[in-house]
Amino acid sequence: MSVFDKFRQLLNSVGANSKVLEDQNTAYIAVDGQVLLSKQAIPGVKIEIKQHVDLTIADITVTSHTQVSNPVRLCFSMMQQVGRQNFRVHIILEPYAKVSFISHGLFTTVDTAKHIMDKTIEIGEGASLTFTDSHFHSLSGGIKVLSSARIKVGKHGYYFSDFSLTTGHVGKLYLDYSVEAEEHAVVELTSRIFGHAHDEIKMSEKVSLNGRFSHSVIKSRVALEGEAKAVITGITEGYAEGARGHMDCLEIIKDKAEGQSIPVVKVSHPLAKITHEAAIGTIDNKQLETLIVHGLSPEQATDLIVLGILR
Amino acid sequence: MMPLLDLRQITFIADNKPVLDNLNLIVEEGEIHALIGTNGTGKSTLARLVMGCDGYHISSGNIFFAQQKIDQYSIQKRASLGISMVWQEPAYFEGITVRDYLRLNNQADLTECLITVGLNSEDYLDRMLDKTMSGGERKRIELASMLALRPRLCILDEPISGIDLLSINNIISVIKQIKLQGSTVLLISHREEIAAIADRASLLCGGKIIMTSTPEQVIQSYKSRTCVICDGRECNYVSI
Numbered sequence: 001m002s003v004f005d006k007f008r009q010l011l012n013s014v015g016a017n018s019k020v021l022e023d024q025n026t027a028y029i030a031v032d033g034q035v036l037l038s039k040q041a042i043p044g045v046k047i048e049i050k051q052h053v054d055l056t057i058a059d060i061t062v063t064s065h066t067q068v069s070n071p072v073r074l075c076f077s078m079m080q081q082v083g084r085q086n087f088r089v090h091i092i093l094e095p096y097a098k099v100s101f102i103s104h105g106l107f108t109t110v111d112t113a114k115h116i117m118d119k120t121i122e123i124g125e126g127a128s129l130t131f132t133d134s135h136f137h138s139l140s141g142g143i144k145v146l147s148s149a150r151i152k153v154g155k156h157g158y159y160f161s162d163f164s165l166t167t168g169h170v171g172k173l174y175l176d177y178s179v180e181a182e183e184h185a186v187v188e189l190t191s192r193i194f195g196h197a198h199d200e201i202k203m204s205e206k207v208s209l210n211g212r213f214s215h216s217v218i219k220s221r222v223a224l225e226g227e228a229k230a231v232i233t234g235i236t237e238g239y240a241e242g243a244r245g246h247m248d249c250l251e252i253i254k255d256k257a258e259g260q261s262i263p264v265v266k267v268s269h270p271l272a273k274i275t276h277e278a279a280i281g282t283i284d285n286k287q288l289e290t291l292i293v294h295g296l297s298p299e300q301a302t303d304l305i306v307l308g309i310l311r
Numbered sequence: 312m313m314p315l316l317d318l319r320q321i322t323f324i325a326d327n328k329p330v331l332d333n334l335n336l337i338v339e340e341g342e343i344h345a346l347i348g349t350n351g352t353g354k355s356t357l358a359r360l361v362m363g364c365d366g367y368h369i370s371s372g373n374i375f376f377a378q379q380k381i382d383q384y385s386i387q388k389r390a391s392l393g394i395s396m397v398w399q400e401p402a403y404f405e406g407i408t409v410r411d412y413l414r415l416n417n418q419a420d421l422t423e424c425l426i427t428v429g430l431n432s433e434d435y436l437d438r439m440l441d442k443t444m445s446g447g448e449r450k451r452i453e454l455a456s457m458l459a460l461r462p463r464l465c466i467l468d469e470p471i472s473g474i475d476l477l478s479i480n481n482i483i484s485v486i487k488q489i490k491l492q493g494s495t496v497l498l499i500s501h502r503e504e505i506a507a508i509a510d511r512a513s514l515l516c517g518g519k520i521i522m523t524s525t526p527e528q529v530i531q532s533y534k535s536r537t538c539v540i541c542d543g544r545e546c547n548y549v550s551i
Contacts, residue, residue, distance in 0.1 A: 221405075250405075285365050287402040292387050293362060293395045294460060295416030308406030 003079070004030070004037045010077055010106050014136045014167070020073060028073035029058055033083050045072060045099070057088045064094035064124070071132075072099060077106035078113050086116045093127035095154070105135035105145070108168060112142035119149040121159070123185075128158040137168030141197055148176040153185040155211065163191040166310045170199035170228070177204070183211030183240075190219045192310045195228030195257065206235035209243035209272065220249040223306045224257035235264040238272030247276040252283060252306060314375070315340040315464055315495045316361065321372035323353075323360055330356050332518035334372070338464070343486065343496040345509035345526055347533055352515045354499045355399060358468045361497070362396045363389045376464070393463030397453045399472055403442050409452055410436040419459035427488055428455045429481045446473030454485050458492065465494040471505055483508050503530045 001009075007030055008018035020026050021038070027045040030037040034056055041047040044066030050057040062068060078085055093099065105115060123129050137143055145165075153159045159181075165173065170193060181187050189205050201224075207216040218234045236245035251259035263276040283305050291301035316338040323331040330353045338344040348354050359367040361374060363386040374382050381389055404412070413421045413436075422432040428451040438444065440452065450473050457465050467489075471482050486508060490496050498509055506512050512529035514522040522532055 284402065286398065287404060289362075289364055289386055290398065290402045291415070293390045294412075294456060295390055297387060304407065304411075305404065308404050311406030 003032060003035075006079060007032055007037055007075070007077055010079065010108065011075060011104065013108065014104065014106060014134075016102075016104055020070070021075075023070065026070040026073060027060075027068070028075065030073075030075045031056060031085075031087070032077045032079050033085055042068075044068060044097075054084070055086045055088060057090070059090045059092075061092045062094060062097040062099045062127075065096045066094075066099070067097075068099040071102045074101060074103040075106065076104065076115070076117075078110050078115070080113075081109065081111040082113060083110070084114045084116075088118045089120075091119065091121045091129070093121075093123045093129055093157075095124035096126040097124065098128040100130040101132065103131065103133040105133070107135065107137045107143050110138050110143050111140045114144045114146070117145075117147045119147075119151075121149065121151040123151070123153045123157040123159055125154040126156045127154065129160070131159070131161045133161070133163045135163075135165040135167075137165065137171060139169050141169040141171045141199060143171035145171070145173045145175075147174070149178070151177070151179040153179060153181045153187055155182045156184045157182070158186045160188045161190070164193070164310070166192055166194040169197055170195050170201055172200045173202070175203040175205075178206045178208075179216070180208045180210055181214040181216060183214060185211055185214045187214070187216040188219075189217070190221075192221045193223075193230070194306070194310055195222065195224040195226075195230055197226040197228065199224075199226075199228040201228070201230035201232075203231070204233040204235070206237075207245060208237045208239065209245055210239050211243075212240045213242035214240065215243070216245045218245075218247040220251075220261075221309045222249075222251045222259060223254075223310055224251065224259055225254040226257060227255070228257045230258070231260045231262065233262040233264065234276065235266075236274045236276070237266040237268075238274050239268050241269055241271040243269065243272035243274075245274040247274075247278075249276075249278040249280075250309060251280040252309060253281060254283075254302075313340050314338065315377055316497065317375040318357075318361070319373045319375070321357075321360065321374070322370045323356060323367070324370045325356075329518055331360070334515075334519050336513055336520050336523070338495060338497055339511070340495055341490070341493075342510040343490050343498055343508060345498045345500060345506035345512040345529070346515055347500060347503070347506045347512060347529060348515035349501060353518055354501075354515055355468050357515070358396060358466045358497070358499055361466060362386060362394060394466070395457065395460055395462035395464070396466040397450075397457060397468060397470060399469040400446070401449050401453045403444070403449065404440045407440050408436065409438050409440055412440050412452065413456055413459050415456070415460070417459045417461070419461070421455075421459060424455040424458040427458055428452070428485050429478060430455070447475060447478070450474060451482075454482065454489075457489055457494070458485070461492050462494055464497065465489055466497045466499070468499045470498070470500070471502060479504065503533065506530055
């Protein structure tokens with residue numbers, strides 16, 4: 001079995017259909033460790049890869065007014081039990097382009113590893129990007145993920161990002177996203193993370209609403225059990241008339257886990273408005289009892305509530 | 312008829328004050344039994360005590376359900392015996408659809424359950440049970456869940472709160488349907504038009520049941536504000 005076949009098998013094992021990589025209308029990159037296994041560009045989506053010894057750089061450009069029907073796939077795996085992956089992705093959406101990205105981090109067989117992902121994204125005027133980033137980890141807890149992103153959303157642009165890490169043990173996750181929004185731009189950042197055992201999560205998401213009538217939402221959902229720890233920092237800055245931002249952080253804590261939420265709000269224009277809400281605690285008793293009176297055990301009810309907030 | 316729920320000399324003390332005081336109440340199997348009383352008389356407290364909610368354990372007395380003493384049973388054990396409840400303000404859930412929720416522990420026709428409560432299954436089955444739903448919609452989903460679950464005893468705490476005036480008749484027909492499906496209903500309300508659909512009713516005042524009779528007679532007593540127990544001190548009734 002070739003390495004690429006094994007990679008496809010891994011992709012299927014997490015519920016993603018590897019057949020999409022056979023579709024000639026789907027742009028994709030498939031990387032194992034530091035090795036590029038395969039890539040495909042399509043009309044309107046240019047992909048250039050530069051490989052160094054310990055760094056892989058991908059430049060992806062979606063040309064002006066292109067509406068990409070199939071999501072672009074970014075698939076990263078580490079099939080070795082020990083390793084390091086260092087990736088830099090630069091995505092440019094030219095004006096009025098519209099595209100979705102689906103990124104898979106496949107680390108289900110890893111014992112000890114480091115995954116470094118550094119993204120820069122430029123979304124042109126009127127362009128729209130939906131970026132879904134799902135990580136699948138092993139139970140070792142030995143993986144360290146350092147993920148950063150610097151994003152600029154142009155006038156009337158749209159950026160939606162959804163990061164999830166709910167399968168396996170997180171290990172150590174350091175996530176640092178920063179978004180700048182211009183006039184009438186809309187930004188939505190959501191994250192869903194389930195920490196177990198000794199997992200450590202440090203997440204910082206920042207949105208600067210620089211343009212008039214730019215809007216943003218940061219929504220974080222974290223469940224922690226065992227002795228897992230999480231510090232979730234949400235920062236929204238409103239610098240212009242009509243800027244509207246909201247941050248919503250919910251952390252459910254079980255066992256000896258510890259959660260912390262740090263909302264930072266900065267407003268420098270009298271007609272900007274930023275709001276935030278945060279809740280950290282154990283499972284809501286009324287929710288629990290409602291499910292129990294419908295016939296679930298306390299354990300089943302807890303699982304359903306946690307899976308619900310991470311869905 | 313046999314008593315399904317039998318509360319004997321129930322006292323519940325909270326913050327050193329008796330909320331329920333030596334209360335007796337019998338709910339017969341198969342009936343709709345309305346429990347009425349003004350705000351703050353302990354109706355919802357009684358519902359939670361019967362259900363066994365966290366923090367609600369009787370200070371003295373006994374609760375019998377189908378001849379079994381259930382005072383020390385957990386909420387889970389009580390639910391397994393067939394007791395279920397709709398809260399006055401039901402909980403919301405992120406990431407759980409109406410379909411997931413209604414499907415808990417039953418194989419009922421969910422479309423039928425939703426139609427009965429006045430909701431279209433195409434619009435609602437895949438909706439999240441989160442705060443995008445109005446209070447009235449959420450309450451209807453909760454009633455639909457009782458239709459699906461068919462509990463032996465269904466406790467409905469203020470089932471029309473949050474329901475618009477035009478829909479009250481629909482909710483009344485849902486409560487009757489719950490009974491027709493074989494559930495006994497303990498209907499808690501301070502609204503006479505709801506209590507009127509019961510087979511029997513009890514009036515709660517000053518922590519005691521002061522009257523059990525036909526709904527008409529209990530409503531009459533409730534409206535005429537005659538309270539022989541607390542002499543008006545507890546519930547603002549004018550004593551006779």
